[in-house]
Amino acid sequence: MKKQSILCLLILLSCIGANAQTNDVDIHHRAASIANRMTDSLFLNKIQKDSIHSVTARLFAESQVIYKSNIPTDSLSFYMQKVEDKRDIMYKSILNDDQFLKYKKHKRSLLYGY
Numbered sequence: 001m002k003k004q005s006i007l008c009l010l011i012l013l014s015c016i017g018a019n020a021q022t023n024d025v026d027i028h029h030r031a032a033s034i035a036n037r038m039t040d041s042l043f044l045n046k047i048q049k050d051s052i053h054s055v056t057a058r059l060f061a062e063s064q065v066i067y068k069s070n071i072p073t074d075s076l077s078f079y080m081q082k083v084e085d086k087r088d089i090m091y092k093s094i095l096n097d098d099q100f101l102k103y104k105k106h107k108r109s110l111l112y113g114y
Helices: 002-042 046-068 073-094 097-112
Strands: none
Touching: 002 046, 002 097, 046 073, 073 097
């Protein structure tokens, strides 16, 4: 009986670990996709591209934690806006002024349609 309990626990832990790895792969895939699109549109150099990928992956992970934390819907938008504010601050430190203005203009057009 004890061996069965240990076996069940090991199976459960391996499933949890596999799920975490899948989420991690998905986060890095999405971050790479954004970094590639920004490289094409803003002509990022290799260092900028790698930095954008890193920041984006970190912010996606942070967003996932927020979504999974059972925060009430009315508070969720507040916390997600904080993540977006962090994104802008971090991207501003990576991009030059012209690139950042183009990024903000594109983001504004996606959000507001202009």
